[in-house]
Amino acid sequence: MRTLEVDVAIIGTGTSGMTAYRAARQHTARIVSIESGPYGTTCARVGCMPSKLLIAAADVAHSAENAALFGVSVTDVEVDPEAVMQRVRGERDRFAGFAVAAVERWPAEHKLRGRARFVSPHELQVDDHTRVIAQRVIIATGSSPIVSAGWRETLGERLVTSDDVFYWQRLPASVCVVGAGVIGLELSQALHRLGVRTRTLGRRGKLAHVSDPALKSAALDIFGAELPSLVPDAQVLAVARHNDGVQVRWSAHGREESENFDLMLSAIGRSPNLHDLNLAAAGIEVPATAHAPSFDPRTGQIGNTHVFIAGDAAAERPLLHEAADMGRIAGDNAGRFPDVRARPRRAALSVIFSDPQICTAGADYAALTRAGVSFDIGEASFEDQGRSRVMARNRGLVHVYGDRATGRFLGAEMIGPAAEHIGHLLAWSAQHSLTVQEMLDSPFYHPVVEEGLRTALRDLAARMRIAPPPAEQCLECGPGA
Numbered sequence: 001m002r003t004l005e006v007d008v009a010i011i012g013t014g015t016s017g018m019t020a021y022r023a024a025r026q027h028t029a030r031i032v033s034i035e036s037g038p039y040g041t042t043c044a045r046v047g048c049m050p051s052k053l054l055i056a057a058a059d060v061a062h063s064a065e066n067a068a069l070f071g072v073s074v075t076d077v078e079v080d081p082e083a084v085m086q087r088v089r090g091e092r093d094r095f096a097g098f099a100v101a102a103v104e105r106w107p108a109e110h111k112l113r114g115r116a117r118f119v120s121p122h123e124l125q126v127d128d129h130t131r132v133i134a135q136r137v138i139i140a141t142g143s144s145p146i147v148s149a150g151w152r153e154t155l156g157e158r159l160v161t162s163d164d165v166f167y168w169q170r171l172p173a174s175v176c177v178v179g180a181g182v183i184g185l186e187l188s189q190a191l192h193r194l195g196v197r198t199r200t201l202g203r204r205g206k207l208a209h210v211s212d213p214a215l216k217s218a219a220l221d222i223f224g225a226e227l228p229s230l231v232p233d234a235q236v237l238a239v240a241r242h243n244d245g246v247q248v249r250w251s252a253h254g255r256e257e258s259e260n261f262d263l264m265l266s267a268i269g270r271s272p273n274l275h276d277l278n279l280a281a282a283g284i285e286v287p288a289t290a291h292a293p294s295f296d297p298r299t300g301q302i303g304n305t306h307v308f309i310a311g312d313a314a315a316e317r318p319l320l321h322e323a324a325d326m327g328r329i330a331g332d333n334a335g336r337f338p339d340v341r342a343r344p345r346r347a348a349l350s351v352i353f354s355d356p357q358i359c360t361a362g363a364d365y366a367a368l369t370r371a372g373v374s375f376d377i378g379e380a381s382f383e384d385q386g387r388s389r390v391m392a393r394n395r396g397l398v399h400v401y402g403d404r405a406t407g408r409f410l411g412a413e414m415i416g417p418a419a420e421h422i423g424h425l426l427a428w429s430a431q432h433s434l435t436v437q438e439m440l441d442s443p444f445y446h447p448v449v450e451e452g453l454r455t456a457l458r459d460l461a462a463r464m465r466i467a468p469p470p471a472e473q474c475l476e477c478g479p480g481a
């Protein structure tokens with residue numbers, strides 16, 4: 001057993017751990033990162049990047065199958081399950097390799113392999129080989145997929161999570177996806193478009209992170225039309241092995257059904273990797289109603305302690321850019337401790353890469369309602385939006401929210417084409433506290449999908465009794481051009 005004394009110990013080397021390391025090292029060289037698993041980030045290995053690779057393949061297949069709509073004949077569209085997954089794995093490994101290489105360039109004395117747990121507020125035991133005495137500690141342990149009790153014991157290797165999907169050698173013939181959140185929706189639609197027989201069992205009628213009632217209804221209609229096997233309000237009653245696959249029994253609206261599949265994919269959420277840390281030894285409590293300890297998101301500090309938390313481990317905004325920001329904040333403050341400084345956070349931005357895409361930017365409907373904000377809603381449909389119809393991607397709805405008292409833009413929720421790009425414009429507008437009028441005074445090219453956003457802003461201005469500028473109208477394109 002050896003003893004290592006450092007100023008800062010970072011548990012985890014994912015996105016938040018890597019940015020925390022770089023920030024803390026600006027203040028001290030007495031630093032160590034502790035990692036129990038493979039180097040590399042959740043995003044690159046089993047998250048953002050491989051999922052988009054699978055979605056890209058699905059979108060190509062879908063476009064080819066629907067080419068006749070444009071007068072283009074494409075015959076014999078055939079998906080090669082092994083080739084699809086070969087590209088997913090190959091490109092995934094390339095992306096993951098960048099993160100691994102970055103950590104491998106760190107000085108050897110700054111890296112420690114093993115599982116860490118607190119034995120006292122300033123002491124960490126790493127496996128059975130090292131005792132780390134740290135003046136400050138950053139928890140950046142990430143998260144793991146949630147699996148309901150008993151499923152893994154019952155189904156064995158026939159139960160998979162999103163962490164397993166991107167290691168597949170080939171696509172299965174059938175999958176039951178349990179969960180219709182961000183991960184469940186993206187994977188369900190992609191697998192369906194690639195020819196996998198897919199059943200998606202949502203919970204409590206929720207779909208992705210849509211909180212606006214009108215958009216939630218639109219989402220259920222849009223995705224239900226393409227995915228007839230989507231059951232948004234299902235309760236899984238039992239799972240069992242059946243021959244070489246699984247049998248899933250569920251109830252919905254008073255009816256019980258069962259179906260057999262090759263695999264069951266648990267997509268019911270992710271949980272912070274905190275259970276092995278022995279936080280109680282550091283004097284840190286996790287409230288019974290929470291997944292992680294309370295902390296200040298502007299500093300990363302847990303209470304008034306010397307312990308900081310960042311990334312998915314904090315269970316706040318489980319997104320790569322947020323994890324990077326949180327790691328930077330926690331690392332800087334751990335490095336300069338006790339001179340802890342509050343840093344502003346960016347406006348919220350979240351994108352789901354379904355088709356149509358879904359985004360929220362700034363404050364969403366649920367947040368505004370919880371806060372008791374007096375706000376108006378502007379709306380625009382993409383069904384008759386000019387550019388959207390040109391591309392035959394005219395599905396969706398956008399709601400924009402404005403403060404009645406100040407005329408300031410607050411946020412938006414959107415289902416529609418190019419949401420990943422329009423979401424950025426909306427988030428920037430919210431972060432810079434633009435008014436609805438200032439947004440309308442900005443340029444909108446023609447013909448582009450963003451003109452649908454302008455229609456929603458005009459509707460919002462009218463509801464807020466703001467006099468909008470004269471409406472440009474393309475007589476050839478119709479309303480919402």
